[in-house]
Amino acid sequence: MRLPLLLVLPALALAETNRVTIRVEGDTRIVESNGIANHATGSFPNRGNPHAIEAQKHAFRMPAKPKAGADFTNPHGSGAPTTWGVALNGVPFDPNTAEYWRNDRSSGWNLDLMAQDGRLGVDSSHAHVQPNGAYHYHATPTGLVDALGGDKGRVLLLGYAADGFPVYSANGHKDPKDPSSPVVALRSGYKLRKGTRQGGPGGAYDGAYTADWEWAAGQGDLDQANGRFEVTKEYPQGTYAYHITTTFPYIPRLFRGTPDSSFKKRPGQGGQGPGQGGQGRPGRRPRGPSGETPDGPPPR
Secondary structure (H helix, E strand, C coil): CCCCCCCCCCCECCCCCCCEEEEEECCEEEEEECCCCCCCECCCCECCECCCCCCCCEEEEEECCCCCCCCCECCCCCCCCCCCEEECCCCEECCCCCCEHHHCHHHCCEECHHHCCCCCCCCCCCEEECCCCCEEECCCCHHHHHHCCCCCCCCCEEEEECCCCEEECCEEECCCCCCCCCEEECCCCEEECCCECCCCCCCECCCCEHHHEEECCCCCCCCCCCEEEECCCCCCCCEEEEECCCCCCCCCCCECCCCCHHHCCCCCCCCCCCCCCCCCCCCCCCCCCCCCECCECCCC
């Protein structure tokens, strides 16, 4: 499956430069950054995202020696806006959106950004901006991949999840225990549900909402959290590792370990979508896949 068509925006060089430090103190890895990307971004504000990129004071902590649990967890709740991890350039991985069908968070119908065809103002690095000015990734950070020299033929480390485990691009070794085996694009184990939605927005399952997808054991190379145990250059003794795939869930939505509380949003840190509830700039609200706007019925 190819990535959905996204809104391609002009690349801009940011006035403020990227600042990030990554260090290990005892058993804790600490990532501090200003949240400014080390690559060109799209033009913000834009039609689907009315916010300008602003420097942040990100300070994330995570286990330097994480431990995998027996079960997968999502302590922030299904579909809740979550800072899932952080990239090597200090920009957060934030896969979920704050947009819901008719703006009803209790409905369970959370819009998935990668199926919105640019309605939420993403750039070519699959990123956009929260109301507080925080630039963040929703899928493969292509600008960062390029800045790191690309991942063609290699397994590329992109950052760390909130539970401390490493995050790689879609590539991995065919044999996870053999780093000399061929490098291949790893496949997610999720597939679209069959049939039509019962209640909510109705219509056929087409990927517009996260609930349109279901786990299919044995279909892909990765587990429910889009990860697996493997040997990599950075972890020659082996580790659990996540991968950002080219199909759902893109950036994982679950954790195999215990995420650090520093990744939970605090009041004033965003927590809303591009238009603070899903709207674009005033009077130009982006429409959802069935004609509705994320925060209510279509404007009259």
